[in-house]
Amino acid sequence: MLTVRQRLLALLTLCLALLVAPALPAQASGAPAGPAGASSGEAGARNPVVFVHGYNADPGVWGSLREDLRADGYADSELFSFGYDTHQSVNEVLSGRLAAYVAEVRRQTGAARVDLVAHSFGSLVTRWYVKFGGGGPYVDRWVSLAGPNRGTSTAWACALWDQACRDMTPGSYVVKNLNSGDETPGTVRYATFWSNCDEVINPDDSVPLTGAANTPVGCLKHNDLLGDDPTSAGVRAFLRS
Numbered sequence: 001m002l003t004v005r006q007r008l009l010a011l012l013t014l015c016l017a018l019l020v021a022p023a024l025p026a027q028a029s030g031a032p033a034g035p036a037g038a039s040s041g042e043a044g045a046r047n048p049v050v051f052v053h054g055y056n057a058d059p060g061v062w063g064s065l066r067e068d069l070r071a072d073g074y075a076d077s078e079l080f081s082f083g084y085d086t087h088q089s090v091n092e093v094l095s096g097r098l099a100a101y102v103a104e105v106r107r108q109t110g111a112a113r114v115d116l117v118a119h120s121f122g123s124l125v126t127r128w129y130v131k132f133g134g135g136g137p138y139v140d141r142w143v144s145l146a147g148p149n150r151g152t153s154t155a156w157a158c159a160l161w162d163q164a165c166r167d168m169t170p171g172s173y174v175v176k177n178l179n180s181g182d183e184t185p186g187t188v189r190y191a192t193f194w195s196n197c198d199e200v201i202n203p204d205d206s207v208p209l210t211g212a213a214n215t216p217v218g219c220l221k222h223n224d225l226l227g228d229d230p231t232s233a234g235v236r237a238f239l240r241s
Contacts, residue, residue: 032080032105046074047115047140048105049239051081052098054120054146055164059083061119064227065235072236080105080114086121090167090174095128095135102129102138113140115239119226120200121164123147123207127178136186143235144192145225149183150206151175154199170206184211191238193231195220213238 049069051062059081066079082101088094102114116139118126123144129135130142148155151170158165167174184190194207197219201207208214217231225231 032101032108046078046239047113048078048080048109048111049074049115049117050102050105051079052116052118052122052126053081053083053086054118054122055086055168057086057119061223061226062117065117065232068232068236069239078109084125087162087164089163090124090128091132091177094125095133098125098129099133099135102135106138113138115139115141115143117143117145117235117239118147119145120147120222121168123149124167124174124178128174130188131178131185136188139188141189141191141239141241143238144190144207144209144212145231145235146194146198146201146222147192147207148175148201149192149209150179152200152206153202182211183209189213189238189241191215191235193217193225193234195222195225198222 051059051065053059053061062081066081069079070076080101082098084094084097105114106112116126116130124147126135126142126144127147127149130139148168151172152168153170155165155168159169166172169175190209190212192207192209192212192214193216194201194204194214195217196204198204198207198221200222215234217225217228217234220228220231
């Protein structure tokens, strides 16, 4: 159990890290936007990409990675950002809303499956959808950037009043069930990217999963993975694999 002093320090760390997410232009939230033009390059051979942001963030955090994917030949009509209230329950609310969003993306694009790219808390939302929410058949690749996949002790700072924080604590109902049995179930291909200087994910090695392609990115802060060029290159290579 953390002392009062430790809880206050953890709360300060969490707030400073998560409330200063990169202010990048938002592209899409809520219901998926309609097609924005024909795809280029190998469109049709790729899956649509659905981005899922983290705690206290919004779809705007994906601006840098979206630009990199567009430079690789993706069209806006292949890139989608799921926007949601990050203070709600992973298993009772958010995974179901993500399921409806992915179903609409598939309807709009005609794609059989999508690729999911998640940051931080979004990793738990997407994992629950894949493992328990019926998403396995509809997801080809799953990517976690700095996800609290085994929980993070900094979440204790807000767990008393925030359901999402409770879901992120080590040993929570969500974390325990996601890591029971096969951590990377089904035919989905899994990848994680993690930093050994992450001030939000504690311990740092909470991110890697058994059965995933786990890539250390060096000493980066929690939100810096969103705009880091080598991390972006790794994510894009995995999406092409």
